[in-house]
Amino acid sequence: MKMAPTLALLLLCQVTLYTTVTSKTVCGRPPITDGIDETTLKRVYEVGEGVTLTCERGYLPSTTAPRRITCTGTGEWTQSNLACSPKMCAIPRPLQPLAMGRTEAPYKSVLNYTCDDGYVMQGANESKCLHDGTWSNPPPLCKAVNCPLPTPPRDGRIVHDKPVTGRTIMYGQSWTYECDRPKAPSHERGSCRADGTATEPPVCREVRCSIPPSIPNGVITFAVMRPHGYKEKVKYACNEHYVMDGEAELQCQNTGNWSSKPVCRAPCTVGIKRGRIFYNARKLWIADLKPNRVLHGEHVAFYCLNKAERCGYPVVSTCNDGTLPIPECFEEPGKVEYNLRPKTLPSEITMCASPTASPVNPN
Incomplete structure (x- = not known):
């Protein structure tokens, strides 16, 4: 029975001691911004303890505001507006156009140098902006390469x-x-x-090249059909109404092969029976196209109808090696319409104010 008061007193002392220790206010490490020297700062400060903030090497104070701060009873630091800005290095004038017009670079910046192909670098390929506002290395020289x-x-x-x-x-x-x-x-x-x-x-x-090869729809002109030596030439021509695509002359190359032979592209037939077209700067009825032939690469315009605005518009198609696509919008008129009401065809009515269709892609 005598032990109870003693035990209660001991517990009370422990609670009091715990309360006294944990209620004591301290400040942690002061909040700092970039460039402030933190090497001398402690983790914990007592109430009333002060610290004078400084800028680390390579940075300058950008304000004259108070630099000394004090740990207050609330566990917070007094205010300081100290800010540290990096020292600047002047960018060499020849490099300023590459620096988007900037004339300075901040401390710790790095310049990397390269030379164009055909030039050899003399000097360091890298330079760093130092704490004193100078560069660690001067710009290198790029010397032109020479060959024997x-x-x-x-x-x-x-x-x-x-x-x-x-x-x-x-x-x-x-x-x-x-x-x-x-x-x-x-x-x-x-x-x-x-x-x-x-x-x-x-x-x-x-080097010898084989007998010159023949080409479809074409002939070899002024050449003997025999093997040829290096740099000897033969010439080709296309049949009538065929258009040559490529060089007319072939040359025996140092590999023993001929240079690329040309291709003779075929003419096209305009595949409609009734209607009007625009060809060779003339607007003509298909029956008047005699002969019905369009050369490779030539353009033909077909007339389509804009049904909403009741106007006509041309769509161009190109002859490509015997193929002349007909535009999807083109509608060939019937015999009665073509013969009795030709003025109602898209080619004869008012033309649309603006194009409503794209040219036909022959491919």
Whole structure:
């Protein structure tokens, strides 16, 4: 029975002690903004304890407001409007157009340098804005690449695109390799490359192309049907009313193959029996198109009806190798309408004020 008061007193003391310790007010680390030096700040401060805020290296105070703050009894810090702005490095004038008109860059900024193809960098490819407002490295120089003079092929020579002086040539300069006839170079062109090396010389060897190939709807003109040597040529022509697509001349290449042969594109027939068209700057009835022939690549306009506005409009179609698409909007008139009421056809009534259809795509 004597133990109860003692136990109650002990519990009371523990509660009192706990209350005293936990009710004590402190302040945590002060809130800081970018650029404020936090290396000297503590995690916890007592009430009444003060701190003078400073800017870290590379930053400048942008305000003269009070820098010293104090921990108050409410656990909050007094107000400070200190803000730190980074020091600036002047962007080199030649680089300002690339910096979108900016003339300065903030502390810790990095400039990365590259040279165009055909130029070699002399200096550092990177520069950092330092805390004192200077750059860690000056802008590098980009020096043009030079190549040694190219070596001509055995049994051949080099023909430069531009006159060459001295013992080097600049990046991008090019030339042609030629071999003593009837030999051909394994590759015909060379150049000074971005890595400072010139194209290796070709091998000169004899080349023959097979008998020239024939083409549909065309003929070979002024040529003997035999194998041909390097750079020999043959010429083609298309049959009447066919249009040539490609080069008329073929040349025997250094690979032993002919250059691409042309194609003779077929004419088209306008596939309507009744109606009016616009062709070769003339508006004419289909019966008056004699012969009914349109060459490859030529345009024909068909007349369609805008039923809402009761007006006509032309839709262009193009002859493509024997095919002339008829516009979907075109309606061929019947015999009675065509013969007795031709003035009511879309080609004869008022034309629409604005186009209402797109040209027909022959593909």
